[in-house]
Amino acid sequence: MTTVSPRDSSINGGVLPDAPVPEIDRSCVSRLAKAVEIADYAAAEEIARDSWFDLALSLRHGVAEALEPIPANELRGRPLLLMMLGMAYNVTPQQRAKGLRYFVAAVFAARSMRGRVRMTDRVLLLASESAAFRVIGRTGLSVRAARSALGALEALPAVERGSIPALPRIYAHLGTSLYYGGRVAEALSCFERGLAESPTQGYPLGFTNVAMLAGIHALAGDVHEAEAYLQSARGEPWTDVQRSWYSGTFYRIAEAIVALERFDTATARAHLDAMRHDRRTIEHWRAISATEALVALVDGRAAAGLVGMDAFAKLRGEEGRRPATVSSLAGVRSLLQLALGSTAAAATVLRSIDRGEAERYAGAARIALARGEHGAALHDSRVAAERACSSRTLAEAAAIEAAATLRVEGSRRRRPAIEHLAELLLSTGMRLPVTMLPPADYAAVCAELTRFGYDELRQELPERPILTFDAPEAVLTxxxxxxxxxxxxxxxxxxxxxxxxxxxxxxxxxxxxxxxxxxxxxxxxxxxxxxxxxxxxxxx
CATH class of the missing domain: 1.10.10.10 (Winged helix-like DNA-binding domain superfamily/Winged helix DNA-binding domain)
Structure with missing residues (x-):
């Protein structure tokens, strides 16, 4: 058993805890160094193939030093070693440019040797290529490599596929690339396959798959689905180490979101505090930042949530300022601004989201409701519902539409709007969307829930909404x-x-x-x- 330093990092930038991780065999580094020392590069390549993930989790423990003596002419014909060397350089910020050159060299080497590269090696290379492109923000290339790797995996006979080391981890890497590339359905399917490949004996691999499944469903508002995966993740064969380090990031996020849906901020904070990672390198930082902000929002500390998001983004440097990053966090920022009473600031933040996105329309509808513009709120909420890609956005739009409908005296849409909202909340397990309404609207919606036979659902909601709004401000066009x-x-x-x-x-x-x-x-x-x-x- 090996004790791993908190500074250790996977190729995804995840940080391992200072705790025993029995799956890691550090001896592979010394064996790799010995093979290179005696110029047995074929043996070095075999060690890299057989111990790929042990080496990937040992990158700060001499992997680059072991591989550096290999002559350039030998490396050009060994894409596995080129990729491993690129990964080793990538974990050191000042050497990432050098690491990228080796990534590119490995990709070109594999393509030029396509007929001579083993299919199992091709899978490893494509999976690592996908992860590398993902880490540097090239999501399009990352998705393409992930899809190619999945195609190569499907083409392998079952016996050969079973010979690939740590196959569940490969599925986890590919699923993560697909998820961050916006291919959520493909990602979920990939994680399911990785979970199915997890061994039933020995040290359990593949926890990332069940953690990602739980977290993605929770963030999307499919709380009941998330709870089913959480039930599996909480017990054996998984370990507390897995639940706290990089592989468990989305598990902790899922637990926090589920707790928030019950308005239990203490439990949500406890799960976020249980994470062991380096905030400067963890690739899941945006999901962590958004969840932390939501906990602060539900706890009535919107200002703290906004400051926390700003600090996290600043810590990430240029990555925190990228338009894609700003856009991905704009929905939560807008909610925080509304909680602070500024509809103008909330509207300005939303401008960073693409005009066609459902989240932008849902946010605009909520702002219109706060300003007393129920006509605009109705229009934007319906557009958001039509374009929604997640249950959460759909439920938020339904809550706003119900509130706006109740403002229209004598509207025949009152009962259908309330019933639609209630059934959405019951079927998904969400409760937060209805609490993100202005106080008067929240009280009206709660009263109608009781009136139309949803009193049990009403009893699960707090007495007061999460958001409060000052008088509408004059809005600039x-x-x-x-x-x-x-x-x-x-x-x-x-x-x-x-x-x-x-x-x-x-x-x-x-x-x-x-x-x-x-x-x-x-x-x-x-x-x-x-x-x-x-x-x-x-x-x-």
Whole structure:
């Protein structure tokens, strides 16, 4: 049995806990070094093949040093060793560029030797290629490699497939690449296959598969599905180590989300605190950040949640500022801004989400409801429901539609809207979506749940909603926001007009509206208020 340092890292950037992990055989590193020392590169390649994941989990323990003496002309013909060397360099930030060169070299070597590379080696290479591209943010290439690896696996006879080391882990890597590439259904299928390949005897592999299945379902709002996988993950053959280190990240997220659906923030925090990882390198950081923020939101600490998200993003450096990252976290940020009473800031945050996304429409509908614009809330909630790709977004849209419908006196849609919402909540196990309504709307929806025979569901909801809203603020139009942003960059109306290709009179008209709505009298004051309300993004 080997004790692993907390600084150890897998090719996915996950960090292992300071606890015994019996599946890791560190002797493979010394055997690899010995084979290279005597120039037996074929033996080194065989060790890499047979101990692929032991080496991948030992990258900080001399793998690069063991492989570096191999001459370049020998490496060019051994893609497995090239990929392993690239992985070894990738775990050190200052050497990641070098690691990427080896990744690329391994890919080209494997393609040029396509007819001479074993199919089992091809699977390992494609799985590692997929993980490598995923880690550096090239999700399209990552998905393509993952699909190729799955195709290669399916083409293998059962005997050969069974000879691949740690097959459940390969499925876990491929499923993770598909998930982060937006192919959720394919990812779930892949994790199911990985779970099916988990051995029934000896040290259990494949925990990542059951953890990802639980976490993805919980985040998507399929709470009952998540609970079924959690039931499996909580007991044998899985271990506490697996539940706390990198492989258990989505298990802990699932436990936290399920606890939040019961409004149990203490249990949710306990599961998040049980994670053992390096926040600077863990690839699942966005899911962790969003879940932590939701816990703070349900706990009535929206400001703390927003500060925590900002700190996490700052810790990730450039990755935390990427448009895709900002977009993926915008929905939660918008909720936090609403909880702080700023519909304007909440609306501005939503602008980073693609216009066609259901989450953007659901957020816009919630903001419209908070502003008293129930017509717009009805429209946007219905668009969100039509485009929803998850049960959670569908339930949030249904809750907003029900609330907006209740505002329309004599509407015949009252009962159908309430029943649709109630049945969605009961069938999925969610409770949070209905609590994210303005207080008056929440009270009205709860009363109608009781009226139409859903009193048991009503009793599971808290007395007060999670979000509270101040009086509606004056809202800047898209054109006014554009002019306000230009006012920050240009000192005169003429230069603003030139930059935006508008007439001077049009700019003056927009400026008057901006001053009136923000209740200011000068350009500097307007920009200051815009930054304070997060209508503009500070460049400092």
């Amino acid at each position: 898209e054109a006014e926001l554009t002019v306000l942003d230009a006012m920050r960059r240009h000192p005169s109306i003429t230069s603003i007009a030139g930059d935006l290709r508008l007439s001077v009179n049009t700019v003056k008209s927009h400026r008057r509206n901006i001053y009136r709505k923000l209740q200011v009298n000068t350009r500097d004051a307007a920009v200051a208020v815009g930054l304070d309300r997060q209508l503009l993004i500070s460049t400092e």
